[in-house]
Amino acid sequence: MASCCARLPLSSSFMSKLFPSSRFHSSALLRLPVICPLPFVAQVVRKAKNPVASLSSSPLTTPVKPVSPTASNSPTISRNVIEVLEERGLIESLTHEDIRSACGNPSSAPVKVYCGFDPTAESLHLGNLLGLIVLSWFQKCGHVPVPLLGGATARVGDPSGKSVERPTLDEETIERNLSGVKSNIEQVLRVGGNEASEDIWQIDEGKYMHPARILNNYDWWSDFSLLQFLRDVGKHARVGTMISKESVKTRLNSEEGMSFTEFTYQLLQGYDFVHLYKNEGVSIQIGGSDQWGNIIAGTDLIKKVLRQEGAYGLTFPLLLKSDGTKFGKSEGGAIWLSPVMLSPYKFYQHLFATPDADVILFLKRLTFLCLEEIGELEKAMATAEYAPNTAQRKLAEEVTKFVHGQEGLEEALRATEALAPGGTTKLDWRSMEAIAADLPSFTTSLSSVQGASLLDICVNSGLLGSKGAARRLIKQGGLYLNNEKVEDEGKVVEQEDIVDNRMLLLSAGKKNKLVIRLQ
């Protein structure tokens, strides 16, 4: 039996109705600040005391305050989130047009929206970030985001978009991954506890929001018996419909086929939606376009099991690299969100390397910059005066700040500056560690450099061939210690030269750099 939800592609005429021509300012881009409309932060009429930081700043460092819900401090629906997402190219398909009225009525209650993340690695990556960004847009527009950890589903493995079966993960790995993914979510969303008293947070003067609530599907699956599953879920599922799903069809045609375990995945995710709808009031599920089949499994089950019509699904397009492959983890080179697995510096660099052809699309999808500002950048890119990489710099800054906070961005900028030819930034060990992997390095004991001649260190570390070469370089003004020019041939390394008691950075000329690690 075919799925009972129609997939609604966004036709171009339909889209043009939704995208009223933007109010772009004329030529003076990058000189005049663009005045963006207020962010779609939920606002209330009555002023509140104790202003705290605004929603657009980093969620990590901003103090927020749970407040008791009253008629006057409930976050209002300030803009229809579906329109916002459409304008930014963040909608691939909707299960039903009614989702617009469900999300857009200023007098109606906020919706709860969920996105699941299976802990299949210790960190989420740039592709997964899209789900968190869409959740964040819902939050900014007054709704309640529910990021779901797939503690149970990771034990089964989602076949969507996979040409081979996922490897089975052991318990220890799943636990480690769960805690990594949970911290990623906490890095970017304002997450609350599970107490009802924490349902509304004051985030600024007169501004309130609903904190995100993290759940784990292992909490309802761990006690679910096989018999119960077959009776309560399996009975409502049609094998024909399950086989027709894209994720199953491709695998059935492959040599390896598909295990029964993976085949049931769509029912697990489908039942998650039933559980969340019934017990938590969650009425929308979002996911990448590869999740369409699983999302439909959920809305179908809600109709059959609960006899309810008010559940909706929304998918967003996958974020693709310039070669057309998706940003993921299987092919290696994943752009991890965890600062332990990828330094903020490298994260920044990856975004900075976005080709011109993709940068505007990425600004719309991965940042919260207003569309007017992005439009101005796009226009500027077509002019002769455009300074190359201005748009890339903005993209890298915005996304790094969202993921790693202001501190992470500053670390990335310091490291970028330090590695730039002739950089003169004051270094700290974190930025040096961030750049160390991209530079030759040499490890020695702390005591061997304390009070040692710099000429000796240059030669012993292999930076320069001889003391003579080092002397000549100093005369030419080309030798730097920690980005400071060395003027004195007799320079010895003082304690204060040793960055945080663990590193030195030597540069012979602008490009030939060496990190010395001290133990």
Ligand SMILES: Nc1ncnc2c1ncn2[C@@H]1O[C@H](COP(=O)(O)OP(=O)(O)OP(=O)(O)O)[C@@H](O)[C@H]1O
């Ligand atoms: N490039 C991407 N753009 C948008 N969403 C993505 C992207 N990659 C993954 N997702 C979403 O993140 C969720 C988890 O992805 P999943 O673990 O299947 O893939 P992955 O981490 O990219 O792994 P792999 O590279 O192994 O396929 C899915 O909902 C998927 O839609």
Ligand SMILES: N[C@@H](Cc1ccc(O)cc1)C(=O)O
């Ligand atoms: N299937 C999703 C994760 C997910 C898990 C459970 C859900 O209920 C929803 C989504 C993925 O592959 O990442």
